[in-house]
Amino acid sequence: DGGITQxxxxxxxxxxxxxxxxxxxxxxxxxMYWYRQDPGQGLRLIYxxxxxxxxxxxxxxxxxxxxxxxxxxxxxxxxxAQKNPTAFYLCASxxxxxxxxxxxxxxxxxxx
Amino acid sequence: GQNIDQPTEMTATxxxxxxxxxxxxxxxxxxxxxxxxxxxxxxxxLSYNVLDGLEEKGRFSSFLSRSKGYSYLLLKELQxxxxxxxxxxxxxxxxxxxxxxxxxxxxxxx
Numbered sequence: 001d002g003g004i005t006q007x008x009x010x011x012x013x014x015x016x017x018x019x020x021x022x023x024x025x026x027x028x029x030x031x032m033y034w035y036r037q038d039p040g041q042g043l044r045l046i047y048x049x050x051x052x053x054x055x056x057x058x059x060x061x062x063x064x065x066x067x068x069x070x071x072x073x074x075x076x077x078x079x080x081a082q083k084n085p086t087a088f089y090l091c092a093s094x095x096x097x098x099x100x101x102x103x104x105x106x107x108x109x110x111x112x
Numbered sequence: 113g114q115n116i117d118q119p120t121e122m123t124a125t126x127x128x129x130x131x132x133x134x135x136x137x138x139x140x141x142x143x144x145x146x147x148x149x150x151x152x153x154x155x156x157x158l159s160y161n162v163l164d165g166l167e168e169k170g171r172f173s174s175f176l177s178r179s180k181g182y183s184y185l186l187l188k189e190l191q192x193x194x195x196x197x198x199x200x201x202x203x204x205x206x207x208x209x210x211x212x213x214x215x216x217x218x219x220x221x222x
Contacts, residue, residue, distance in 0.1 A: 031208055033209065040120065041214055043201075045211075050208070101155075101157075101210060103154035103156075105153065108152075
């Protein structure tokens with residue numbers, strides 16, 4: 001079945017460490033997105049990519065980096081420069097105007 | 113600027129009808145979406161409006177007025193499983209990205 005997979009589901013990071021969140025889709029979607037969700041704040045856009053080897057910053061890109069070397073993959077790195085990384089991270093992909101996004105199941109990142 | 117407003121919390125009774133409102137001010141408009149999100153899970157698609165009017169899909173309906181920057185999601189015959197967060201999102205003209213409101217946490221009581 002086609003879908004979008006995020007891993008791991010839970011991730012713990014020590015302060016000062018970089019960590020990479022995985023996002024893979026087999027839907028043949030061109031566009032992929034990373035959002036961060038904090039309680040009471042909805043989803044905020046971190047980075048997005050409309051095509052392989054190209055990506056743009058969203059509203060809260062500072063402290064994050066991405067790559068898009070393959071159509072299927074859009075990993076997100078949370079760097080030590082991100083001051084408050086504890087959050088729920090959602091990856092999404094899209095190839096349709098009408099149905100918006102297909103979301104992954106999310107990764108909950110906690111800094112310890 | 114871009115702003116999407118929806119109430120933070122709502123409570124309703126099982127079997128009743130509830131309306132969740134959403135107002136938006138965005139630079140560019142290319143459709144409005146409603147998603148349902150249960151705690152700790154990914155959002156799931158409920159509805160899409162790009163033209164003014166009402167879209168009905170079973171127990172769920174969504175309305176859009178572009179001139180007023182206003183939408184609502186109507187849930188009929190509420191069930192306990194409808195307790196969730198409901199997210200309003202507007203698609204911009206830039207890269208197809210969605211801009212989300214903060215979500216409305218709906219609690220359905222027996």
